[in-house]
Each structure stands twice: as structure tokens, then as C-alpha cells.
Amino acid sequence: MNQQQKQVKVDLSKTTPWTCDECGNEVFNAGLLLRKVSRFLSGDAQDGMAPVQTFYCVKCGHVNNDFYPPELAKKDEQE
Numbered sequence: 001m002n003q004q005q006k007q008v009k010v011d012l013s014k015t016t017p018w019t020c021d022e023c024g025n026e027v028f029n030a031g032l033l034l035r036k037v038s039r040f041l042s043g044d045a046q047d048g049m050a051p052v053q054t055f056y057c058v059k060c061g062h063v064n065n066d067f068y069p070p071e072l073a074k075k076d077e078q079e
Contacts, residue, residue, distance in 0.1 A: 020057035021064045028055040031063075033072070 017026045033052040042048050054067045065073050 018064075018066075020060060020062050022062040023057060023060045025057050025059040027058045029058050030054075031056045033063075033068075 018028070019026050020028075031054055033054050035050040035052060037048040037050050039045060039047050052069060052072070054063055056063045056067075068074075
């Protein structure tokens with residue numbers, strides 16, 4: 001069964017930019033966080049790798065805390 005994705009039309013003039021927490025830049029690029037997965041957690045014979053997609057500032061390289069998965073975000077910045 002095919003499920004169609006809901007297309008939401010958003011007026012971009014009514015949105016706010018997401019900016020880098022370090023330098024204020026508005027341009028980001030996609031990147032990967034690589035997490036080592038212990039063989040004891042995965043049940044595999046060897047340790048593995050888990051890629052986690054995120055975004056980083058193209059100007060200074062900073063990754064905003066909001067771009068990390070909740071379980072990897074810094075606790076002091078979540079409050």
C-alpha cells in the first residue's frame with residue numbers, strides 16, 4: 001500500500017531563520033556524527049558504527065545542540 005506524504009504549504013516569509021548558536025550564520029550543511037556501537041550492545045561479532053545525520057554551520061563548523069538527537073544533546077543546554 002502506498003502512503004502519500006502530506007504536503008504542507010508554508011509561506012516562507014512568515015518563518016524565522018535557524019542560526020548558528022556560535023556565529024549567527026544562517027547557512028548549514030549536512031554532516032554525519034559517527035557513533036561506535038559495542039558488539040556487546042549489537043550482538044554482532046565485531047564493534048560497529050552508527051551514522052547519525054546532523055547539520056553544521058558552513059562558516060564556523062559548529063553543530064547547534066538542537067541538531068543532536070535528544071539522547072546525545074548536552075543536558076545543560078536543553079533547559
